[in-house]
Amino acid sequence: MPARRGPARRGLDRGHGEGSGPHTIAGMTRGEPSGTDAGMPPELIRLRSSIDNIDAALVHLLAERFKATQQVGELKAAQGLPPADPAREERQIARLRALAHDAGLDPQFAEKFLNFIIAEVIRHHEAIAAHSTD
Amino acid sequence: MPARRGPARRGLDRGHGEGSGPHTIAGMTRGEPSGTDAGMPPELIRLRSSIDNIDAALVHLLAERFKATQQVGELKAAQGLPPADPAREERQIARLRALAHDAGLDPQFAEKFLNFIIAEVIRHHEAIAAHSTD
Numbered sequence: 001m002p003a004r005r006g007p008a009r010r011g012l013d014r015g016h017g018e019g020s021g022p023h024t025i026a027g028m029t030r031g032e033p034s035g036t037d038a039g040m041p042p043e044l045i046r047l048r049s050s051i052d053n054i055d056a057a058l059v060h061l062l063a064e065r066f067k068a069t070q071q072v073g074e075l076k077a078a079q080g081l082p083p084a085d086p087a088r089e090e091r092q093i094a095r096l097r098a099l100a101h102d103a104g105l106d107p108q109f110a111e112k113f114l115n116f117i118i119a120e121v122i123r124h125h126e127a128i129a130a131h132s133t134d
Numbered sequence: 135m136p137a138r139r140g141p142a143r144r145g146l147d148r149g150h151g152e153g154s155g156p157h158t159i160a161g162m163t164r165g166e167p168s169g170t171d172a173g174m175p176p177e178l179i180r181l182r183s184s185i186d187n188i189d190a191a192l193v194h195l196l197a198e199r200f201k202a203t204q205q206v207g208e209l210k211a212a213q214g215l216p217p218a219d220p221a222r223e224e225r226q227i228a229r230l231r232a233l234a235h236d237a238g239l240d241p242q243f244a245e246k247f248l249n250f251i252i253a254e255v256i257r258h259h260e261a262i263a264a265h266s267t268d
Contacts, residue, residue: 037222041209041213043205043209044206044209044210047202047203047205047206047209048206048222050202051199051202051203051206052226052229054195054198054199054202055199055226055229055230055233055248056230056233057195058192058195058196058199058247059230059233059234059237059239059244059247060233060237061188061191061192061195062192062234062239062243062244062247063234063237063238063239064188065185065188065189065192066239066240066243067238068181068184068185068188069181069185071177071181072178072181072182072185075175075177075178075181076178079175088171088182092186092189095186095189096189096190096193099189099190099193099194100193100196100197103193103194103197104197104201105193105196105197105200106200109196109200109254110193110196113192113193113196113250114189116247116250120243
């Protein structure tokens with residue numbers, strides 16, 4: 001039984017036996033999210049499989065992003081910098097809107113998305129700051 | 135009711151002259167999001183640059199995801215399938231939580247993230263369905 005790793009422990013909510021190894025949960029393999037697509041049009045199954053691949057990539061990128069913002073939070077706390085940085089956020093929003101526009105994504109959605117992420121980041125940073133002043 | 139644009143046109147909202155070409159907007163190049171990081175610790179600048187790269191990747195993946203769900207929406211509307219599919223969503227959430235856990239991302243955040251995306255997708259699907267029954 002491999003020893004459990006640090007941050008990877010977060011949200012360890014399996015609850016059941018783990019005999020099937022790290023790549024199955026409750027009998028579901030990571031590569032077969034679709035379960036019962038029986039009776040669905042083949043084109044829909046194909047599209048869902050692409051969406052599932054994209055979602056896996058998004059989750060891994062988000063994991064990397066929070067690793068980076070975690071480090072930013074620790075740096076800011078150590079140097080007494082404020083958790084939020086409105087000027088930086090404004091630049092990020094303008095840039096992401098522009099990127100979204102070029103990629104055919106609704107810029108308004110890109111902005112909402114960034115705000116959603118930033119809200120979580122600030123929550124983390126405040127937790128770090130509160131901790132570091134204990 | 136003003137005719138709302140179809141999803142393909144989504145986000146075409148420059149409004150101003152486009153003389154500066156597709157890779158600059160308001161004089162800002164895509165590669166220089168950081169603007170004025172002057173005086174910041176070098177480590178913070180480095181991390182912010184990684185975050186900006188990750189965000190660009192996220193935006194492009196989201197653009198691809200909405201292209202796929204757009205097709206799903208059209209397929210569902212054409213076949214009279216309901217926009218939402220709670221069983222599919224449940225499977226997606228379980229899978230993404232598991233992937234998040236393995237990647238060191240808070241599974242609860244991954245679930246919140248998926249719900250955030252799905253809410254947008256359903257909004258699009260409903261718009262398509264409403265349109266197709268005009």
